[in-house]
Amino acid sequence: MRIDIITVLPELLKSPFDASILKRAIDKNLVEVEIHNLRDYGIGNYKQVDDYQFGGGAGMVLMIEPIDKCISELKGQRNYDEVIYMTPDGERLNQGMANELSLRQNIIMLCGHYKGVDQRVRDQLVTMEISIGDYVLSGGELAAAVLSDSIIRLLPGVLNDETSALTDTFQDNLLAPPVYTRPSRYKEWEVPPILMSGNTPKIEEWREEEALKHTQKRRPDLLED
Ligand code: 6GU
Numbered sequence: 001m002r003i004d005i006i007t008v009l010p011e012l013l014k015s016p017f018d019a020s021i022l023k024r025a026i027d028k029n030l031v032e033v034e035i036h037n038l039r040d041y042g043i044g045n046y047k048q049v050d051d052y053q054f055g056g057g058a059g060m061v062l063m064i065e066p067i068d069k070c071i072s073e074l075k076g077q078r079n080y081d082e083v084i085y086m087t088p089d090g091e092r093l094n095q096g097m098a099n100e101l102s103l104r105q106n107i108i109m110l111c112g113h114y115k116g117v118d119q120r121v122r123d124q125l126v127t128m129e130i131s132i133g134d135y136v137l138s139g140g141e142l143a144a145a146v147l148s149d150s151i152i153r154l155l156p157g158v159l160n161d162e163t164s165a166l167t168d169t170f171q172d173n174l175l176a177p178p179v180y181t182r183p184s185r186y187k188e189w190e191v192p193p194i195l196m197s198g199n200t201p202k203i204e205e206w207r208e209e210e211a212l213k214h215t216q217k218r219r220p221d222l223l224e225d
Contacts, residue, residue, distance in 0.1 A: 001031045001032070001104065002032040002033075002107070003031065003032070003108075003151070004106075005033070005035050006070050006111065007036070007111040007141055009139060010036075012139070012142065016145040016148070016149065017033050017148075021152070021158060022148070022149060024158070028157065031155055036070055036074075038062070038067065041065075041069040041073075043065055049062060049066045050062050050114060060115060061117065062116070062118065062121070071110075080108050081104035081105055082101070083108045083128070084109045084110065084128045084129070085140075086111050086112060086129075086131075086132075086140030086143045086144050087129050087130075088134075089131065091130055092130075092132075092133065092134070093130050093146070095170035098154060099154060101151045102154035109140075109147065109148070110140070111139055111143075111144050170222075174211045175215045175219060176211060177208075177210040180192070
């Protein structure tokens with residue numbers, strides 16, 4: 001898989017891909033992530049990328065031309081399955097969307113900033129609009145990092161048995177059961193004895209029950225569909 005991220009703030013997108021699981025996935029060539037500075041496609045001597053909005057009003061709007069130039073250049077190199085605009089008014093990200101996107105070959109993520117992008121970008125160039133939740137971020141960069149992480153960890157070979165995505169919260173519409181490690185007793189706080197019984201079927205049963213209880217208590221909405 002290849003992910004191309006277009007942004008006016010490339011610095012914000014360096015560290016998430018430079019550590020832990022995402023770094024390992026890139027080092028193992030399981031995914032290629034390229035960050036593109038929109039400024040490189042800016043207009044004129046000042047490499048302008050944004051302008052005031054027609055009709056008046058506060059806030060700058062990212063112009064269509066630099067975005068179109070960048071996307072066209074990328075599309076000249078390979079076919080893209082999706083051009084995703086990261087925006088708080090997009091479709092809210094969930095595990096199902098991450099699962100689906102992890103099956104794509106090439107994805108562009110466009111990060112919004114300021115008042116957003118010229119509407120013609122959304123109408124003509126973008127195929128999907130995604131939000132990572134009902135709150136507003138200063139730009140789409142952190143959201144693109146979140147979306148990338150949620151996708152990349154699902155690619156075959158990225159996780160091992162220890163970190164397997166199959167037992168993740170949400171993967172079966174259930175929250176994950178509680179986990180414990182040594183010591184079995186800390187101060188007067190004990191680990192549930194069943195986990196130390198060695199009885200694997202009983203342990204699995206207990207985990208399923210706990211996952212269900214936990215989900216009923218915290219996220220009953222997940223059990224509705
Ligand atoms: Cl994708 N962008 C911004 N700016 N804010 C957000 C978001 C995206 N998702 C949730 N809040």
